[in-house]
Amino acid sequence: MSNITPQETKQIAEEAYIFAFSMLENYKTMYVQAINENLPTFRAPFNQFSHMRQLLGPEFTEVVGPNNDTMYSLAWLDLGTEPIVLSLPDIAGDRYYVIQIVDMYTFNVEYIGARTTGFQAGTYLFAGPGWDGPTPDGIDGVRRTEGRFLFLLGRTAVAGAADVPNVNSLQDQYTLTPLSAYLGQPAPDPVPAPDFPPYDPEKAASIEFINYFNFLLGQIELGPSERSLLKKWTMIGVQPGRPFDPQAMAPEVQEAVAEGVAVALQKIQTESRRVGRNVNNWTLIGEGFGYRSMLEGKDLLRAAANMVGIYGNNPEEAYxxxxxxxxxxxxxxxxxxxxxxxxxxxxxxxxxxxxxxxxxxxxxxxxxxxxxxxxxxxxxxxxxxxxxxxxxxxxxxxxxxxxxxxxxxxxxxxxxxxxxxxxxxxxxxxxxxxxxxxxxx
The missing domain is CATH 2.60.120.1600 (Jelly Rolls)
Known part of the structure; x- marks a missing residue:
C-alpha cells in the first residue's frame, strides 16, 4: 500500500466496486432465495426447483413490475460436488418456454428453450470448473461454468387462468438430478458448503464489500481478464478466498477505499438513469444484459442495468x-x-x-x-x-x-x-x- 497514493487507492477501489456490484447483487439474491432458510424470500435449497404455481394478480406485491405472461421456475445450482442434470419434457403445442442460465458474474451463459433448442424433450448437464469427465449417454448438451454456483431462471408461457394446470404439469417434469444419481452410481463424497457470509446491504455498500468480493472470487476459476484486474485490486485487499479486515489498513487507506466505493455507487446510480434507449417515449430496457462476449469490459453498464433490474434477457430472447x-x-x-x-x-x-x-x-x-x-x-x-x-x-x-x-x-x-x-x-x-x-x- 505504501507504493500508491490515496488518489490511486480511491481509483482502484472505484474500479473494483463497479466490477463487483453485479456479483454482489447476484449474491444477495442467492442468499435470500437459497441460503438463509429463515427469510420469507427463501425459495428452495440448492439443486431444487422452486415454481410459481399461480398467475399473479393485484394481491402480489413482493416484486415490482410483475409479468402476467409466463410462470417462473427458478433454481440455484451448487456444482461443487458433482454436475447436475436438467431434464425437460416435450413442450406440446409450440408453447414458448425458456431456461435462462446466469453465472456468478451475471453474464447470461446460454439459453435452453423454444428459440434455441426447440420444443422436444431434452437432458442437459451443468458442470463446474473442476469437472472434466466424459459426456454420459443421453445428454443433449453440456454447459460448463467458471463458478461453483449457477442460476437457472425458467419462464413458461401461460394462456390465462384455465391454462395454469397445464403449466403446472410441465413444471413438475422440470427435474434436477445429481450426475451420480442420473447414472445410477454411488454419490461422491460431498464437498462441504462454503461459509456463506450473511448478506448485509450496508456492508455491501461500504469498504466491507471486499469481504463479499473475496468470498465470491474464491468460488470461481478466474479467467485471464479477471486475473489481470486482480494485479491492481490486491493493493486494496482483494484476494480470492481470503478474509478481509479493514482495520489492518492505515486510516488514510481505509478512507480512500471508502471514498472510492462511494464514488462508484454514485456513478452506477447516475448510469442507471441513462440505461435504455428512448423510442417514441418508450424506453428500451436490456442493453446491459447478455453473454460475456457481448459485455466483457462494460462493467459500469452491467452494474447500472443490474441496479435497475437484475437478470435481464439477451435482446434476441426478449425485448x-x-x-x-x-x-x-x-x-x-x-x-x-x-x-x-x-x-x-x-x-x-x-x-x-x-x-x-x-x-x-x-x-x-x-x-x-x-x-x-x-x-x-x-x-x-x-x-x-x-x-x-x-x-x-x-x-x-x-x-x-x-x-x-x-x-x-x-x-x-x-x-x-x-x-x-x-x-x-x-x-x-x-x-x-x-x-x-x-x-x-
Missing part, C-alpha cells in the same frame, strides 16, 4: 420496453385522460407480445372489473382491425362493449406500461419496427 409519458411528454394519468396505443403493424414476433398495465408509484397490477392485467396477441377476443393494425384502449372506465375486447384497464391515477416481446423477429432487433407513442384519446 422489453417501458413507458411513463405520452407523445406530448406528459405523465400518463388515467384520472385526467383516456389514451390509445395504435400499432400500424403489431410487434413482429416468433412467440408472442403483450402490454402490461401498472399503477404507480410502485409498479403493480390493479384490480379491475374484467381481471385483465395485460393484453396482447394471445388475449381471448383480442380484435385487430381489418388492415392488421391494432388499437389498445387505456382508460379507467370501459370504452364500451364494442371496444372492451381491446381494453386494458388503467387505475384512476398515474400509470406505466411494459411492452414485452418474446422471441422478436429481426426487424425488431434491427430497430426497423418501433412501438408507437401513446396518445390521448
Amino acid at each position: 422489453n420496453f417501458s413507458v411513463f409519458n405520452d407523445n406530448d411528454g406528459e405523465p400518463l394519468d388515467a384520472s385526467k385522460h383516456n389514451y390509445v396505443i395504435h400499432f400500424e403493424t403489431p410487434p413482429p414476433v416468433k412467440a408472442f407480445w403483450s402490454v402490461t398495465m401498472y399503477k404507480l408509484p410502485r409498479p403493480l397490477f390493479i384490480e379491475n372489473p374484467i381481471n385483465r392485467y395485460s393484453i396482447g396477441d394471445r388475449t381471448p377476443g383480442f380484435n385487430p382491425h381489418e388492415d392488421g393494425s391494432v388499437t389498445i384502449y387505456l382508460q379507467h372506465e370501459s370504452p364500451g362493449p364494442e371496444k372492451e375486447s381491446n381494453w386494458l384497464p388503467a387505475p384512476d391515477g398515474p400509470f406505466a406500461l411494459a411492452l414485452r416481446i418474446y422471441w422478436p423477429e429481426q426487424d425488431i432487433l434491427d430497430g426497423k419496427w418501433k412501438p408507437s407513442a401513446i396518445k390521448k384519446a
